[in-house]
Amino acid sequence: MRIAIMGSGGVGAYVGARLQAAGEEVGFIARGAHLAALRESGLRLETPEEPLHLPQVTATDDPAALAPADVVLFCVKLWDTADAARQLRGLVGPETRVITLQNGIDSVDMVTEALGGVGRVLGGCIYVSAVIDRPGVIRSPGGFHRIVVDAAGGDPVVAAFVQACGRARALECEATDDIAAALWQKFIGLAGVSSTTSLMRAPMGRILSHPESAAFQRQLFEEGIALARASGVHIADGMADTMMGMVAKMPPSFRSSMSEDLERGKPLELPWLAGRMHRLGLAHGVPTPAYSAAYRGLVVHERGAAAG
Ligand SMILES: NC(=O)C1=CN([C@@H]2O[C@H](COP(=O)(O)OP(=O)(O)OC[C@H]3O[C@@H](n4cnc5c(N)ncnc54)[C@H](OP(=O)(O)O)[C@@H]3O)[C@@H](O)[C@H]2O)C=CC1
Numbered sequence: 001m002r003i004a005i006m007g008s009g010g011v012g013a014y015v016g017a018r019l020q021a022a023g024e025e026v027g028f029i030a031r032g033a034h035l036a037a038l039r040e041s042g043l044r045l046e047t048p049e050e051p052l053h054l055p056q057v058t059a060t061d062d063p064a065a066l067a068p069a070d071v072v073l074f075c076v077k078l079w080d081t082a083d084a085a086r087q088l089r090g091l092v093g094p095e096t097r098v099i100t101l102q103n104g105i106d107s108v109d110m111v112t113e114a115l116g117g118v119g120r121v122l123g124g125c126i127y128v129s130a131v132i133d134r135p136g137v138i139r140s141p142g143g144f145h146r147i148v149v150d151a152a153g154g155d156p157v158v159a160a161f162v163q164a165c166g167r168a169r170a171l172e173c174e175a176t177d178d179i180a181a182a183l184w185q186k187f188i189g190l191a192g193v194s195s196t197t198s199l200m201r202a203p204m205g206r207i208l209s210h211p212e213s214a215a216f217q218r219q220l221f222e223e224g225i226a227l228a229r230a231s232g233v234h235i236a237d238g239m240a241d242t243m244m245g246m247v248a249k250m251p252p253s254f255r256s257s258m259s260e261d262l263e264r265g266k267p268l269e270l271p272w273l274a275g276r277m278h279r280l281g282l283a284h285g286v287p288t289p290a291y292s293a294a295y296r297g298l299v300v301h302e303r304g305a306a307a308g
Pocket residue numbers: 006007008009010011012029030031032034061075076077078080083084087101102103126127128129130131132257269
């Protein structure tokens with residue numbers, strides 16, 4: 001398959017590297033020092049599971065140079081979505097599947113609007129922990145690396161993409177008939193852990209070690225579940241217990257990508273995570289005291305350190 005990666009950072013470069021190593025034709029869209037390093041020294045994955053160095057990768061800041069593509073994986077931070085999607089207009093044709101792997105529940109709508117209806121935009125999400133450690137180098141603690149993608153009524157291109165992921169090492173992918181539930185489940189979990197790890201400036205082990213901070217974590221999950229149900233999304237009974245069980249199994253040093261962004265002085269995806277929960281609560285008349293506190297406690301950092 002010809003696969004283009006829009007946004008070759010933690011998520012995009014991790015997935016793209018795994019797919020290229022498995023024999024797929026991958027093009028990486030990147031910019032700045034990271035692009036220069038990819039062109040000069042290739043792409044390196046530093047991880048305890050299947051570390052990888054691809055000495056040569058196709059890297060560009062011009063998406064049109066990668067046309068035609070069967071699949072574009074859309075992996076920029078949410079604040080870059082509209083600009084990055086507009087830049088894809090020279091790459092995406094009527095048959096191109098654009099699969100979003102961003103967090104939150106808004107990507108498909110945002111990308112579809114920015115692309116002006118060209119291509120088929122499909123929802124997806126990814127469970128992985130990966131960051132750009134330095135230009136050309138992605139660091140991941142490993143442990144999980146699973147994509148969930150919209151089956152889109154048995155779309156053969158999606159099926160081929162799932163198979164391609166299946167041939168790759170340290171990457172899994174499943175297609176689902178209920179992408180809304182899959183995106184919401186990730187949203188509830190991620191909005192919850194990004195709020196605590198960012199607000200408390202602490203890894204998951206410390207958050208769960210105190211009954212009050214652990215109770216706050218659970219309250220966030222419960223509010224997210226109430227909002228999903230108010231939005232008409234089916235969430236299984238006992239989901240708060242399931243999610244607390246999942247965070248308890250995470251490495252004690254676990255931090256969310258948003259807490260990494262906070263530490264690095266970058267903008268935060270807050271408006272689409274805790275901020276989105278806060279606004280949904282207002283819209284549905286569902287009380288969200290924990291999310292409103294998390295959002296209000298982080299909002300001054302939303303635009304990053306450079307914004308002052
Ligand atoms: N990192 C993680 O562990 C996980 C992240 N996610 C989600 O995945 C999405 C991507 O996150 P993540 O991989 O961490 O982000 P990163 O910041 O690591 O990577 C995004 C990359 O895209 C680049 N970029 C942005 N716009 C353009 C453009 N127009 N042209 C070329 N390059 C561009 C950025 O460059 P620059 O640095 O110059 O801005 C950056 O290198 C987010 O929605 C995040 O929430 C989901 C699961 C796990």
